Amino acid sequence: MVEEKKEMTIWNAKTIDDFLGVLGEKIDLTAFEEAKKKLVITTIYGDVTLATYDALVATKLFQYFQYGVAYRVGKMMKSQDGNVDANDTKIVLLEMARLEIEYGLRPITHTLPVGGSTYIKADGYLFYGRRTGKIKSLKYEEHEEKGSWTTRCVVDTTDGIYDGIAAESPNGNKMNDPREKARTKSMRRALRKAFPIGASDEPLDIEEIENGHIDVKTPISDLNQIKKTESRPEEQKQIQQALDSLTVKA
Secondary structure (H helix, E strand, O other): OOOOOOOOOOOOOHHHHHHHHHHOEEEEEEEHHHHHHOOOOEEOEEEEHHHHHHHHHHHHHHHHHHHOOOHHHHHHHHHHOOOOHHHHHHHHHHHHHHHHHHOOOOOOEEEEEEEEEEEEEEEOOOOHHHHHEEEEEEEEEEEEEEEEEEEEEEEEOOEEEEEEEEEEOOOOOOOOOOOHHHHHHHHHHHHHHHOOOOOOOOOHHHHHHHHHHOOOOOOOOHHHHHOOOOOOOOHHHHHHHHHOOOOOOO
């Protein structure tokens, strides 16, 4: 029996020539290789050419398989969705490799597979901000009511001031700390605005994957009543403008 030849698509193309052929494009591969040498990408190892970048990605992927990272990521993805396949895992591992090469974020420690995408943890954004020296200060404004916490994190960076808000209520689990969870979520939201280094469709946090939006839970007070931390006049003006623009669900 003659084996049926698989149709060539952009998804199963093995070479750049095959890929461009599917798109109906023709290119001088010699010129393409020369172009790769001229394209420069900034990484934690310094500025490298695209050819070197590709080699770094390949090396990083090999390390992931060599040291068990790929196995752990694949196991996490399978537990979230039993229908994931090797290609799904490969896509997430490639993104993790990119984030480690360009920003120093380590798989599992700073990034996780969530919903088929690569999720940057709050620790990852904080690590990047501190490593680059871009964070000048990080402050919290908090309100507690009957064990529930509403927290606003304000991060002052070399590029501007950003904020994030979150609220958490007790869930009956003694190990659950609403204050800490509200702090972590508000910090991540502020830092994600300050450092947009993840994929464009990356979810803001675990709950937003399910809800599709930022859900600020009740009870909550008027954030203008939260005691403001001391700050420079221009910083306070920006903070007040951010407060005035907030719409909080009650």
